[in-house]
Structures are given as C-alpha cells and as structure tokens.
Amino acid sequence: MARTDLSPLTGADVVALENACTPQRVEAGTVLLNAGAPPTAVHIVREGRVHLAMRNPPVGRQTIGIVGAGGVVGDVPLLTQQDMPFDAYADVDSTLLTLGRDQFLTLLSDSASLSLRWTTSMAQRIQESQRRLVTLLTKDLASQIATVLMDHRVRQDGAWIVPMPHQTIAHLLGARRQSVSRVLGHLRRDGLVRSRYGSVEILDLPRIAELAGDDTDGGDLAASA
Known part of the structure; x- marks a missing residue:
C-alpha cells in the first residue's frame, strides 16, 4: 500500500485496519468486482494476483492491469462514486483483505494518518498509470x-x-x-x-x-x- 517512508501508519492505524479487514481466500477465476456495477468493497491483495480486465466480446476479457501483493482494488471508483470501469478477478488462488464500503469510509474519516497513507497510495498508482501511458506513446x-x-x-x-x-x-x-x-x-x-x-x-x-x-x-x- 505505497511507500511507508512517505506516510507511515501509526500503531493505532495498523490495529484499526486489522480489526476492520476480513481475510478471505479466493480461487483462481473468482470475480471480485464487476464492470458497470458500483463497488461495494475495497480489496487489498495480501497474496496472489488480481487482473483488471475490459470486456471485449470478440476475444473475451482483455487484461489492462495486474494487481499484485500489497495492491488495492476498488477504492478509486468507490471514492469517486462511479461504477467499476472493468472487471477485477483473481488470476490465481489469492488471499485478500476486504473492507466493506462503510468500514472503509469510516476508517478514512477517523484517521488522518491513514487517510494520508491511502492518498499516497492512490497518487502513486496514478503516477504509475501516467508512466505506462508515456511508455506506450513514446x-x-x-x-x-x-x-x-x-x-x-x-x-x-x-x-x-x-x-x-x-x-x-x-x-x-x-x-x-x-x-x-x-x-x-x-x-x-x-x-x-x-x-x-x-x-x-x-x-x-x-x-x-x-x-x-x-x-x-x-x-x-x-x-x-
């Protein structure tokens, strides 16, 4: 969840996250979030891989991103109150830490340091997307x-x-x-x-x-x- 040296979590934040997250083991192929539907949860990938894929009828799902251990899925559309732009599914058997919508928003509103940490994570992902776009164009x-x-x-x-x-x-x-x-x-x-x-x-x-x-x-x- 981004670099700890930029916005370290406090001990209370770690405890709050641990208490709020629900660990779950999912099998390869399990769909976590559906394109076109509002996200109801945020998933942190603890172990495994999650693919982000667009639906392309002629060829099926087309992978546009891969989220590995430590990555987050679902937080951006949840915060912007938009539907998921793509499917998110487990590429291999994976372990996730799941936060329901209300739990997620309560955690951020109750902890300034956790909000900063999450903002840093989102900023780094946006920066990575921009770097990838530059790579594709140049x-x-x-x-x-x-x-x-x-x-x-x-x-x-x-x-x-x-x-x-x-x-x-x-x-x-x-x-x-x-x-x-x-x-x-x-x-x-x-x-x-x-x-x-x-x-x-x-x-x-x-x-x-x-x-x-x-x-x-x-x-x-x-x-x-």
Missing part, C-alpha cells in the same frame, strides 16, 4: 515489452520470473500476440530472456532494464541478478 515495442518485464518480475528459486503468457503481455500493451512473441524471440536469441510455460524468465536483468529505460542503478541490478 517507446518501440521492444522497450515496451522490457518495461512490462521489469514492472512485473518476481523472484522465484533464484531467478527473475514474469508470470504471464505472451497473450497477457500483448493485452497490457494493446499489441498483437504474434508481434510480442516475435520480439521476445529476438530477446531470447540475444540471451536476455528464456521462455517458460505461461511465463518469461529474465536472464540478463541489467540489459532488460537498459532496454526499458529503467533509471535504477546498474550496480544494484547486477547485484540483484
């Missing part, structure tokens, strides 16, 4: 794909894994799957990535970061690789 497909790989990588058994198939990467970029597969094929031949079933392994993190235009310190990336 970079070529190879750099766009590298950006997605950097943004969604996770550490598994000592390797950097991006747990999504080529089709999902294509959806996130509004590109054709064949075009994405072709670019990943070039990266694979150059020794930057390796294809796995339903995922991509990053073999050369510093070079992928360079291709993405990531300004993270190269030494840090080399050490983390």
Whole structure:
C-alpha cells in the first residue's frame, strides 16, 4: 500500500485496519468486482494476483492491469462514486483483505494518518498509470515489452520470473500476440530472456532494464541478478 517512508501508519492505524479487514481466500477465476456495477468493497491483495480486465466480446476479457501483493482494488471508483470501469478477478488462488464500503469510509474519516497513507497510495498508482501511458506513446515495442518485464518480475528459486503468457503481455500493451512473441524471440536469441510455460524468465536483468529505460542503478541490478 505505497511507500511507508512517505506516510507511515501509526500503531493505532495498523490495529484499526486489522480489526476492520476480513481475510478471505479466493480461487483462481473468482470475480471480485464487476464492470458497470458500483463497488461495494475495497480489496487489498495480501497474496496472489488480481487482473483488471475490459470486456471485449470478440476475444473475451482483455487484461489492462495486474494487481499484485500489497495492491488495492476498488477504492478509486468507490471514492469517486462511479461504477467499476472493468472487471477485477483473481488470476490465481489469492488471499485478500476486504473492507466493506462503510468500514472503509469510516476508517478514512477517523484517521488522518491513514487517510494520508491511502492518498499516497492512490497518487502513486496514478503516477504509475501516467508512466505506462508515456511508455506506450513514446517507446518501440521492444522497450515496451522490457518495461512490462521489469514492472512485473518476481523472484522465484533464484531467478527473475514474469508470470504471464505472451497473450497477457500483448493485452497490457494493446499489441498483437504474434508481434510480442516475435520480439521476445529476438530477446531470447540475444540471451536476455528464456521462455517458460505461461511465463518469461529474465536472464540478463541489467540489459532488460537498459532496454526499458529503467533509471535504477546498474550496480544494484547486477547485484540483484
């Protein structure tokens, strides 16, 4: 839920959140919020992944965003009193912390520090959306794909894994799957990535970061690789 150094929670806030949230385990494919309906709850992803998807009748759901551990779903449309613009569903078996609408609004109204923390979280998500838009408008497909790989990588058994198939990467970029597969094929031949079933392994993190235009310190990336 955003950086703790920007707006740290107080001990009372942590207790209030713990008491207000309802933990729930959901299976892959479970729809949490429906497009076109007013959100009735806010979900914090404690473990797993939630996809945000538009309904595209010719192809079915089209993923436009992925929310991982620590991410939040449903708070923006709830606060702006708008219907959900997309479906939110669990991509894998996931654990959520759920706040009902009234609980959520009461928590924010009762705690200035929690309200600041939540505002910071929302601001960072807006900033991330703007960064993604700039990427789509100004970079070529190879750099766009590298950006997605950097943004969604996770550490598994000592390797950097991006747990999504080529089709999902294509959806996130509004590109054709064949075009994405072709670019990943070039990266694979150059020794930057390796294809796995339903995922991509990053073999050369510093070079992928360079291709993405990531300004993270190269030494840090080399050490983390």
